[in-house]
Amino acid sequence: MKHHDLILKNIAKHITLEKEETTYFLSLLESKTVKSKAYILKESESCQYLNFVNSGTLRAYFLNKQGKEWTIMFALKDWWVTDMHCFVKEQPAMLNIVATEKTEILRISKINLDLLFTEVPKFERFFRILFQNAYIREQVRVIQNLSLTAAERYEKFLAKYPQTIQQVTQKQIASYLGITPEFLSIIRNRRAKA
């Protein structure tokens, strides 16, 4: 499997590209290998890239004033990820993005993405659909965070994410669910007994 087959398949889900468009698009990408535990973005840095995960897993998290980590998303293979707020508004990053295992990404700079929108307007459609889905997902998460207990959110998490996330620690799952690792441990214990 060539190293950009996956991203082309991802795009083909929503738009159909001509050969030259494909070539042009690929010419705007950079590929990068990220070691396990290496960061591709740190808080307060500038956030120039939109990243596509070709293999591996990235984790995006927010660090609050008290120094607690809150996981915003796990980006598995075939996902797009960046600190969107900072990417779009060209402001210092609020999020940290780190590899939970060896990860290969394809990334496009903001400059090149803007160029792409001008040169191949079809991509406006692609990203319109992508953001539409992202918006829906976040809204569902807001609803679930408001209306479900921690134990129920944990069940949803297990259902949503495949075992693929083996590298992910309990601590990180807890920080995604909005609870402490200690309480997740209790939930898991109760669950195992039931």
Add this chain to the structure above:
Amino acid sequence: MKHHDLILKNIAKHITLEKEETTYFLSLLESKTVKSKAYILKESESCQYLNFVNSGTLRAYFLNKQGKEWTIMFALKDWWVTDMHCFVKEQPAMLNIVATEKTEILRISKINLDLLFTEVPKFERFFRILFQNAYIREQVRVIQNLSLTAAERYEKFLAKYPQTIQQVTQKQIASYLGITPEFLSIIRNRRAKA
């Protein structure tokens, strides 16, 4: 002020339309007046329209199994709102959308929106930017719900929403913040004393 001046200004924030494009776009809209407390969408109905608030305020909320309401968003004048999940995937609505005061909306059906994307591809760009911003907003809300206390979230709410929302009750604000009206009352009391 003509009744579609506001929506055209809203669109002009991100794209520039030719005269015929404007005319065509307007031809796809329906305008509607919604009485205070009337619903434009109820759970389990089909959700055919994307709505623009021309004046007034709408409130979108989710009703959980226990019969509790959780407010997803207040859509003020100049906002777009629908149950996006159900609009996009053509599934029965999960949300209820109700007017908190007399409200005028302009709405476009899914069929017409798809037509609009084909006929005036510029709108792909417009909605790409709209969804991008919506995604960012929801993600910020997820972060705040995870990392802030109820009292802190209330401060953010006050800062974010203008007094415009006079018609909104404490109960509704509480359901937006993810707390009970009783606890919001305590927060307001403490705040007044401080």
Add this chain to the structure above:
DNA sequence: CTGATTTCTTAAACTACATTAATGGTTTTG
């Protein structure tokens, strides 16, 4: 391979927020 660091678990004490219930105020409706 070994000591050091990090992770997971358990438990006791604590706190933010929920529940229930009662009261007075406001809005809705016939």
Add this chain to the structure above:
DNA sequence: CAAAACCATTAATGTAGTTTAAGAAATCAG
């Protein structure tokens, strides 16, 4: 305009989830 329904507030009591701490298990660095 009166009765009904709903809303905001206060207070007592209850609970989901946190904090702190400590030990056992896993992972990491040299």
